[in-house]
Amino acid sequence: MTAREYEVATRPDIVFAEHDGVSLLGDLYLPKGLGKAPVLVGVHGGGWQVGDRNSIRIGETTSQETAIMICSCRNKLRCGETGSRTGRAGSWSFLGATARLPFTRGGTFMTMLTQLHAIRLLALGMLLILPATSGAQQRPPVLEKLTKTYGLESFGQIEAIRYTFNAEAPGFNLSRSWTWEPKTDQVTYEGKDKSGNPVKVTYLRSQLGSQPANVRDDIDPSFLNDNYWLLLPFHFYWDTNAAVEGAGVQKLPQGNGSAEKIVVKYPSDGGYSPGDTWELYVGSDGRVEEMGYHRGGPAKLEVFATWADYKKAGPLLFSLDHRGTRNGDPLHLFFSNVAVKLVGSNTWMDAR
Secondary structure (H helix, E strand, C coil): CCCCCCCEEEEEEEEEEEECCEEEEEEEEEECCCCCCCEEEEECCCCCCCCCHHHCCCCHHHHHHHCCEEEEECCCCCCCCCCCCCCCHHHCCCCCCCCCCCCECCCEECCCCCCCCCCCCCEECCCCCCCCCCCCCCCCHHHHHHHHHHCHHHHHHEEEEEEEEEEEECCEEEEEEEEEECCCCEEEEEEECCCCCEEEEEEEHHHHHHCCHHHHHHHHHHHHHHHHHHCHHHHHHHECCCEEEEEEEEECCCCCCEEEEEEEECCCCCCCCCCCEEEEEECCCCCEEEEEEECCCCCCCEEEEECEEEEEECCEEEEEEEEEEECCEEEEEEEEEEEEEECCCCCEEECC
16 A cells, blocks of 8 residues: 555543553554554653653654554653652652553662661662563573573463562561562562561552552562562563673682673663673573672672572473572572463462
């Protein structure tokens, strides 16, 4: 067909997300007569703080001429009405064009184990977005090979993952349980609050702004931390802003022998702790044997840990036991009750 042969159905002011009581709207332009069409997402300028989707000069005419479905979205990266940014995960909003799209954006950080139940060993600086296993940005071959070992190609089969995260350090013990449904980004948490009282809550991460403060500021950052420990190779694949490169065969930092070293570095201009660097030591079987973490910025934080007790749950491979040090002090992290549920099934498949 030649240009301008398509009628266009316009659907204005679609609410695709809400944050802090603010509805984020988008306009959808659909070329008629097509079963499928490419999609173009338009995000207005303004440094994620100002501007309006109406400033984008795309829409019905473009859709007519190109037979492309156009999504023109409002974005928001502000806190309340002040426009100021804060240092809490629950206060950052990246809910514009990315709110429903299959990729992740943001840096990572590790903070101290404390007796205040504020364990955030590893978490994103922004919202975790639903992962994609197809049509994603091309990633380095060394990372493609690594994630294949852990079953990333089959991640689309996963309806839900459940696990209990356990941490032990001098004077500290922690246990909290999660069920994550990646297709909807729904999270169920079971654990204790800061006062030691039992808590159970289920929430959608796309509606995090409407959740109570304890969910935004404590539970969800903890979910990010624990989910990264469980699915670290996958997150490196999904975090397309992270630079990944192979560093050849290197000596293991803790054990005897050597392994292929993969270095993952996050950008220095974003996230809670810019410039975080990760080192994975991968054996000949494609499995991570040890890892190292170096926090960016002036405050020193180094974590070294083994990856052991490998088990499979459905098509996914997990390392369930991590022993090492945090700034030289002993650290033991391990997972229990790990299982997955496949799409179309009501049966949990335990890790074994």
